[in-house]
Amino acid sequence: MSVSVAHLTSDEMVAHHFDSPPLARRATAAIAGASMVIAVVLSALMGGVAPARVLAIGAVVYALSIYVVSRRVEGRRRGFDRLVTTLVTGAFLLVTIPLVSVIWTTIDRGSARFDSAFFTETMRGVVGAGGGAKHAIIGTLIITGLAALMSVPIGILVAIYLVEYGRRNRLSSMITTMVDVMTGIPSIVAGLFAYSLFAVFQGPGARSGLAGAVALTVLMTPVVVRATEEMLRLVPNDLREAAFALGVPKWKTIVKVVLPTAIGGILTGITLAIARVIGETAPLLIACGLAQDTNLNPLSGRMTTLPVMSYYGYVAPGFPPEAGYDRGWAAALVLIIIVLALFTVARVIAKVLQPKGLR
Amino acid sequence: MSTDITDDINRDTGDDFASGQVNRVGDRVFSGMSRGAGLVILVTLAGVALFLIWRALPALTADPSEIGPGGSEGNGSGFLPYVGTLVFGTVWASVIALSIAVPFGIAIALFISHYAPRRLSRTLGYVIDLLAAIPSVVYGLWGIFVLAPAMAKHVYPWFNDHLGFIPFFSGKVLASGRSMATVGLVLAVMILPIITAISREVFLQTPRLNEEAALALGATRWEMIRIAVLPYGRSGVISGAMLGLGRALGETMAVALILAPANVYSFKLFTSQNPNTIAANIALQFPESTGLEVNTLIATGLVLFAITLFVNVMSRRVSRGRVA
């Protein structure tokens, strides 16, 4: 304990703080064990020793008894601190149950059809079992790619305008408000908009990948604007002023100094925005329809994406339904893997391009 | 409008540091492009709003007897009674979700930022972000295949038996679990990562000095959090909750897949008589709708738009307050 306190981080200080209390680790373990025994007895009395019930009762008993014991041994404040620690940890453990369950269910049910045929075959001419999601994977890539192609340049330029050019003028505050409004557009409304927009040009019943991409663009652009705006604002003003002082024109400053400094954060934001829209179902149901076969032309014809395929796998599984359910879950699994991959990419980008001195 | 923009242009070039002719052109092009992109946003949004209003108008101006279920036979109840239960259901489901997700969100954010070991906390933060991006159709499928039957079998009957005197838990428990409670839980699970991610971010930004000062004064970890972390992060938590609320209000597929809807006002959580939400109702009814029914659904979409807009503006207010 001779280490000077000034060198400790707060984490270490907390640890340091906790090494000393009279309530030893062994004592807490004993309380935990006793709580579990009580829980088993209690749940037996309540009609059945189910593991879930024992754990739930045990957690409550533990939280109460650690509070009471610690309060008597260590005092009121420490006792309450232990109670909060137990509650926070308990809340975390409780929440992991549904989240793990979501992932596990998808993997478990999705793996039935997670085979090579699922990636190499389409649903053309498939009745009952068999078939694959090649068309939906391609459709997902095309539609999301187009949406990114439209929303990323617009989003970045808008953010540049907001941060670099239109500081607090009327247009920029108007745009900021409108971006807020756009964030609030429910996805199904975006789908309705895209559908009727294309219906003007192509007549009613117009379904195309592009219409879906437009719907996703409406949803994605504000996310890109906000992420980019946030990152641009993090770029220190000193950098800009230094460039201006050297006589570098403003646009060059933005392109060569500001953007490269913020590029890691911007790319991360874009990747996360893509991950968000890639799973959209409701707008694509309306704007893209359902196709059984690969369609490479986003300008005309229906196009299926993975979430839509997953949805139809449940609502229209065919006869017998098991094959449809399996395909639906497999599509969901592929989707989650894609999202996971995008997140990993975002993390790598953030790490590689992170400018030194920021964060 | 046009004069505003001319003003803006003048102001833009006013703070231009460049001097050479060539550079000026580059600047003009670049600032023009970025302003153009901003205008695209305005035009798009105006397009969405105009389209919504334009397509909703026939429903708002039509004879009330033609709107709502039975409207095609002239037995409809009118737009306001129709949208009333939907608004109620939308808000009610979101309130349930929020009241579950906010306490848990804060607790988990605290766990990640102040309780978990440093190395674990980075990974956990990443996992939480990832969960925020899981498509809603997956949550919906999980809700109906896994959560609804499990809760209806093991949890709801217990509440119904022991706490049935509380109106929320009264009534006959729906065996399939397609009830408001399940929807609230699934929505809570869906928005939890959002609330957690934003709360964690602001908790981590608590000035280190404040925390260390509290600890140096002999505060316990909880006291340090109460004194230093929570006050600092409060507005962040609120804006996270608002964002979560926005997502819950607009959630479509998960609700449509799970809920057993009926056009009623009901606070009961476990029964078969649940108010539907606007977004789920659109998804369920749109495919088989024609004519005025489509207009009615779009009008409800307009109402939903207004509600989420309100929530988002509020959230922006709060988070701006944080920055300032």
Place this chain on the structure above:
Amino acid sequence: MRISSKRFIAGAMAAAFVLASCGGDDDTTTTDAPPVTDTPGATTPGSDMAPVSGTLVGAGSSAQAAAMAAWQAGFQAVNPDATVEYDPIGSGGGREQFLAGATDFAGSDAYLKDEEYQTSIDRCAGDQGAINLPHYISPIAVAYNLPGVDALNLTPAAIAGIFAGTITNWSDSAITDANPDITLPDEDINPVHRSDESGTTENFTDYLSAVQPDVWTYGKVKAWPEGIGGEGAPQTSGVIQSLNAGEGSIGYADASQVGELSVALIGVGDSFVQYTPEAAAKSVEVSNRVEGRSPYDFGFELDRTTTAAGVYPITLVSYHIVCLQYEDQAKVDFVKSFMTYVGSQAGQAAAAAAAGSAPISDDLRTQLLESIDQISVAG
């Protein structure tokens, strides 16, 4: 589940006079070509015509989506250069898009209304408008979940009472009187209905309002009426799932999807009828055609109150709506070729295997083929 689906496939196939070897194979999860595509193309009447190419676009009824998948597969196997697209967006949307000229044909659980028929005269080439071809006949089963009760007779009055919410207990005399041999539990009934608008609901409520207008006062509706309780579930899958989950539940659903659930026998006249493809197909034969249309139109006003023996009255008839005249020859060839295939024995058998539908009778087939033959280029 597996056993009952197999039995159902077998029954459907037998009814369609197709050898079991053509498609009665088990539904194992191999990725081999599905049974339907194995059906030799030479036996399909559609292949008498020259193969067609291009794309035919249809949209509409989601009830016939599974059958359409089989028809697409069967047709495209014979016409490899042809693509039939079908968007299961719902009957209303299907008719709307067809009438707007966005699609070449519509799938619809209801025949064209009078004013829609008038619109179709403008939409189609020539001046003969569109015709309704009843290509998909599907019994709607009343399925229930009561462990230990395998057979249940339900009179029309009992069904209407249960779904209107006036009969709320399984031991109600309206139910027990028709089932003297079984003991029904003293348990609340949980009636399950579709929460989305659907042709299944429309046909089911049409039946209820036809047989018991005093009990079911809500008429023929696509969306379940307000204020009469019951559990709503999305799509057929949702209804089946709710029925499986809840003891004491009863619901109506496409018969092919009920799986292991027990299915009630429906009171017709003095007897109780089990749903079978034949009994469902008969419900069309005892019905009258809609008047005031083209002589080639086969819209049926289904007779729900029939007392004829062996007729299952709760039937969904889904139509293909096509123009009698199109602008160009290629379209005419395609429509004729596809519709001929769909109505053929092979086409109907494929739908029966894939969707559990009831094959149309030979008599009706002959008449429909005459109608399809009339499709031509406007001139």
